[in-house]
Amino acid sequence: MPLLNNLMQKEYFVQGPLSLGLWRTLNGEITMAIAEKMASNQKQIAISEFFEKNKHFLGFDSMPRSIITAVKESVDNSLDACEEARILPDIKIRLTKIEDKKDVIELMAEDNGPGIPEAAIGKVFGQLLFGSRFHAIRQSRGQQGIGITGVVMYSQLTTGKPTIVVSKIANETSAVSVKIGLDTRKNKAIKSEQDRIIWEDDDGVLKEHGVKVTCRMKAKYQRGKQSVYQYLRMTSIVNPHAAITFTDPDGEVHHWPRVTERLPTKVDAIKPHPHGIELGQLQRMLRESKESRMTVFLRANFSGVSMRAAKQLCEAAEVSEKAKPSTLKPDPIRNLIEAFQGERLCEGRIVKLLAPPINCLSPIEEMLIKKGLSKTIDSKFISTMTRAPSVSHGNPFQIEVGLIFGEGMVGDSHVEILRFANRVPLMYQQGGCLLTKAIEKVDWRQYGLEQAGGKGVPKGPAAILVHLASTNVQFTSEAKEALADNEIVFEETRKAMLEMGRGLRKHLEKKKKMAKTREKFELINDILPAIAAKSAAILGRPVPDLSGSITKIMNAIIAEEESVWNKETKQVDVKIIFYNYSSRARQYTLLTNWPEKSGAVMVGNERGGRKETTGIWAWKMETLNPGENAMIEYSLDGLEKGDWTETDVFFRGNQEVIGATKMDEKMLEEIRNQEEISRAAGIEIPDDDIIDEDEDTAPVAEGDNRQTTLFGGEA
Amino acid sequence: MARVNDPELTKRELHGVVAEMYDRMVKGEAPTMTLPVRTKNNIGFDKKLGVYKYGKKRSVRDASSLGSAKNLLRALHVVEFIEEMIKSGKSSTLREMYYISEGWGYGKFGSQNDSNNLAEDLEVITTCLREDFKLRPEEDGARMIGNLTLQEKNRKGEWMRINARDDVGDSGYGVPYNVEIEKIELLEHDVDFIMAIETGGMFDRLIENGFDEDYRCALLHLKGQPARSTRRILKRMNEEWGLPVVVFLDGDPWSFRIFASIAYGAIKTAHISEYLATPSASYLGITADDILAYDLPADELSKKDVEALNAELSDPRFADGWWQDQINMMLEINMKAEQQSLAKYGLDFVTDTYLPEKLGELGLA
Numbered sequence A: 001m002p003l004l005n006n007l008m009q010k011e012y013f014v015q016g017p018l019s020l021g022l023w024r025t026l027n028g029e030i031t032m033a034i035a036e037k038m039a040s041n042q043k044q045i046a047i048s049e050f051f052e053k054n055k056h057f058l059g060f061d062s063m064p065r066s067i068i069t070a071v072k073e074s075v076d077n078s079l080d081a082c083e084e085a086r087i088l089p090d091i092k093i094r095l096t097k098i099e100d101k102k103d104v105i106e107l108m109a110e111d112n113g114p115g116i117p118e119a120a121i122g123k124v125f126g127q128l129l130f131g132s133r134f135h136a137i138r139q140s141r142g143q144q145g146i147g148i149t150g151v152v153m154y155s156q157l158t159t160g161k162p163t164i165v166v167s168k169i170a171n172e173t174s175a176v177s178v179k180i181g182l183d184t185r186k187n188k189a190i191k192s193e194q195d196r197i198i199w200e201d202d203d204g205v206l207k208e209h210g211v212k213v214t215c216r217m218k219a220k221y222q223r224g225k226q227s228v229y230q231y232l233r234m235t236s237i238v239n240p241h242a243a244i245t246f247t248d249p250d251g252e253v254h255h256w257p258r259v260t261e262r263l264p265t266k267v268d269a270i271k272p273h274p275h276g277i278e279l280g281q282l283q284r285m286l287r288e289s290k291e292s293r294m295t296v297f298l299r300a301n302f303s304g305v306s307m308r309a310a311k312q313l314c315e316a317a318e319v320s321e322k323a324k325p326s327t328l329k330p331d332p333i334r335n336l337i338e339a340f341q342g343e344r345l346c347e348g349r350i351v352k353l354l355a356p357p358i359n360c361l362s363p364i365e366e367m368l369i370k371k372g373l374s375k376t377i378d379s380k381f382i383s384t385m386t387r388a389p390s391v392s393h394g395n396p397f398q399i400e401v402g403l404i405f406g407e408g409m410v411g412d413s414h415v416e417i418l419r420f421a422n423r424v425p426l427m428y429q430q431g432g433c434l435l436t437k438a439i440e441k442v443d444w445r446q447y448g449l450e451q452a453g454g455k456g457v458p459k460g461p462a463a464i465l466v467h468l469a470s471t472n473v474q475f476t477s478e479a480k481e482a483l484a485d486n487e488i489v490f491e492e493t494r495k496a497m498l499e500m501g502r503g504l505r506k507h508l509e510k511k512k513k514m515a516k517t518r519e520k521f522e523l524i525n526d527i528l529p530a531i532a533a534k535s536a537a538i539l540g541r542p543v544p545d546l547s548g549s550i551t552k553i554m555n556a557i558i559a560e561e562e563s564v565w566n567k568e569t570k571q572v573d574v575k576i577i578f579y580n581y582s583s584r585a586r587q588y589t590l591l592t593n594w595p596e597k598s599g600a601v602m603v604g605n606e607r608g609g610r611k612e613t614t615g616i617w618a619w620k621m622e623t624l625n626p627g628e629n630a631m632i633e634y635s636l637d638g639l640e641k642g643d644w645t646e647t648d649v650f651f652r653g654n655q656e657v658i659g660a661t662k663m664d665e666k667m668l669e670e671i672r673n674q675e676e677i678s679r680a681a682g683i684e685i686p687d688d689d690i691i692d693e694d695e696d697t698a699p700v701a702e703g704d705n706r707q708t709t710l711f712g713g714e715a
Numbered sequence B: 001m002a003r004v005n006d007p008e009l010t011k012r013e014l015h016g017v018v019a020e021m022y023d024r025m026v027k028g029e030a031p032t033m034t035l036p037v038r039t040k041n042n043i044g045f046d047k048k049l050g051v052y053k054y055g056k057k058r059s060v061r062d063a064s065s066l067g068s069a070k071n072l073l074r075a076l077h078v079v080e081f082i083e084e085m086i087k088s089g090k091s092s093t094l095r096e097m098y099y100i101s102e103g104w105g106y107g108k109f110g111s112q113n114d115s116n117n118l119a120e121d122l123e124v125i126t127t128c129l130r131e132d133f134k135l136r137p138e139e140d141g142a143r144m145i146g147n148l149t150l151q152e153k154n155r156k157g158e159w160m161r162i163n164a165r166d167d168v169g170d171s172g173y174g175v176p177y178n179v180e181i182e183k184i185e186l187l188e189h190d191v192d193f194i195m196a197i198e199t200g201g202m203f204d205r206l207i208e209n210g211f212d213e214d215y216r217c218a219l220l221h222l223k224g225q226p227a228r229s230t231r232r233i234l235k236r237m238n239e240e241w242g243l244p245v246v247v248f249l250d251g252d253p254w255s256f257r258i259f260a261s262i263a264y265g266a267i268k269t270a271h272i273s274e275y276l277a278t279p280s281a282s283y284l285g286i287t288a289d290d291i292l293a294y295d296l297p298a299d300e301l302s303k304k305d306v307e308a309l310n311a312e313l314s315d316p317r318f319a320d321g322w323w324q325d326q327i328n329m330m331l332e333i334n335m336k337a338e339q340q341s342l343a344k345y346g347l348d349f350v351t352d353t354y355l356p357e358k359l360g361e362l363g364l365a
């Protein structure tokens, strides 16, 4: 829910508190509110008034926007709940216009998540700031505990109607159905018509678990770039594990199927990193700490602080290692912050800190971006790039980009930009967003797209996806529509674009070459035999043998590649045919890539050969005489449909091979080096609780360039 | 120049094209088709014939690219098709052939232009005429008015005698696509010269003003770039009746080209210039001088016009001094004018003043 704490603090402290329990500080640490204390001497405002005042931050400022916000809040919750419960989400959204009432829409949102226990329903839907997530620093959609209550409130304020909630948890036989209204003075739910019911879905099948919310609100349904449809479409792209069905007010049903059974990786919560902490927060943490000495406090409450670093920080801040944290005075606290920021030195050096762990991030990952894009956009070429995680001001983040290009898309307009932060679509303020700016900074002309002056949003039959996964997404405003400028994030995004652009260029070049090859094959397979047959018929002579003419015409060595999904075996069948259409005998080594890192296993490779490096296999081919061909066949197991549609073929040998690229030995070397580095460093990120005294093994340092893609770029 | 129409010869020539491809394949080479280069760089003046013909430059189309391989295959289909038509005594328009090619599989034409070009290619290689191939163009020929008598063989195979003044309406006698002797015979005439006119408006103006009667001439409407049959009949009347031909066109670079194709032969049909070109034809106007001399309403030259004029300066057909002067003058005054701009001085000005003066210069009035 788009409400940041600085806003909340302002509202609470200036205008008087709401009788609320918790709120989340800027960096995600949880604090007990002092609301009750303040309530006594300050005027209490009605929640409805608060809501009225902050409608625009909450996403209910206009009628078209309100319905998008309501859908978003419920879908976000469903996805979050399913992810936590490790359930593959099945989400149904239905919008119905209420007859006789102008601009009233009923929203029905249903999921198959874990459900909400009866006792919690009132709090979830009827109490602001009740949520399960704000205690954690990790990547999640919902953060504030306002989302769905806001929808209930908006419905009640605009139509006077309560929200109907049906919820079932797995270990109860019946579901609970209840109408939720709000007592806006007390920030409490008013429940009515509570009942236990048998919940069946449309086909009469008993529902095992899930939540269904039905509410009516003043709203307007619109189509276009900013619409419920677009929101759900974008959501389905970055949530390929979800099946989403949307029935629009005209009764038209849109369905985005699940394209992978793989749930997003489970994310763990992490402690704050000293680089990302602010004075107020540190003060609170110290005040509330139970630790007896500073070094213990630092190591127990922060990530990235080793024993040695804890000692050095104390020294730099001129604080005794033994000092009791809860009694620290304001001056030493300020010193400590300065030591955190590297402004105070220890023995003339900045205190070295480990990077924060990155297992709190859940990138979509290249393969799934591909799938997500290809299910909503019908086009063949997709290039993706997931950058290695990086850190900005103590906050781990990761940039992912995807580009889909080709037929079936409009060619003469600006490319579509699909922006996401933590898997949540960003639909407004495109121009002011860091992600857009990074796209505009790239000269796309060199990658085959049109772009006036080499700046701005490029034109062409393409769509660009950008996803920022971060524990702390910085927005330009409370409305959470656009990402705020940040040099490190910007650079990462730009680099990802460049790499992806290179992928596009390579694809276009390959496509051109392949088109030429296809022409040649058509020539020798279809046209030439027809010429021979027809001329022989006209002259009444025998049809001539064509092998000589074919070699003369082709005068090339050609590799043809095919990677197709085999429904029966659930494998990708790869076939490479290698032709010698030149006038001399030829001998080559052929190499192909396969997605080993994504878990694919090569099977049925009868030719043998050997593994060159991660994801690269090599075959030394027999000598091919003019006119001969040879075939390599194998299958890839462990992939899903659409995961792998194109295999790159490389060669070692003298003469150019059409359809293959000369193996770049330097690149191969680089891949091997990286492999070596990862092996030495260990790909696993060390658990923060285990204190590692050796700082040199920092898994990921700021600005590290390790990539997860082998062929994202050229060496 | 008279021609013989010999189906066996046509077939033999066409088989020569096929044999070139066949023999190359037998030798283990890519099949080819050799033909003269058809650009202005490969036309030269044939002193014997008095027209411009293709020179010695040859280009070889070989089947090493998909495009040209398809072209060779198409040529084979066309040869087969022509043979069938010769056998069955039918003919077809180029457009019909284009549609028939739908059934030729890989040999199908990509566009009507492809089929037109290929027919011309075959003419050029075999030195046969389109008419020998039983192929006729889509565009109809010119209209003619004047005291000329000819006979035309109708569909029933009977000869019909037609006088192009007394037996026709205001639109005149329509020239058919085939004007060879098997179709048309020129009988008699009572005129002093033939005037070929570019635009329909001017043609009708002269008829309405009775110019053909007053000046004892036949008028022929060219309809822009003249069809082959139009040029052929002009040529025949010029040759068989010994009638002078004058050409009255707009005053712009494109008209110069029309004149060149009438008088010296067109680049695209230089292989049959001796049948189509009338070397003795004279350019009457509108000339660049006329624009100045008669102070005609004129338009500025466009970029395209200037390009065309510059190309004409290096075109061997415009190499003589008079043409070089005219072209340079037009470039200099940067103006062009239409025939009908003469109407500035009234509807009768063209017949009462302009044409008599111009014909006078040529000694025809």
Ligand SMILES: Nc1ncnc2c1ncn2[C@@H]1O[C@H](COP(=O)(O)OP(=O)(O)OP(=O)(O)O)[C@@H](O)[C@H]1O
Pocket: A001, A002, A073, A076, A077, A078, A081, A111, A113, A114, A115, A116, A124, A130, A131, A132, A133, A134, A141, A142, A143, A144, A145, A146, A147, A148, A149, A211
């Ligand atoms: N469909 C659901 N299934 C299971 N639990 C749910 C569902 N919807 C909400 N919840 C629970 O209710 C809590 C409150 O939801 P709410 O949308 O108000 O806040 P939030 O999602 O935590 O944060 P935000 O304000 O950013 O949306 C959630 O944290 C979650 O624990």
Ligand SMILES: [Mg+2]
Pocket: A001, A073, A076, A077, A141, A142, A143, A145, A146, A147, A148
């Ligand atoms: Mg929520």
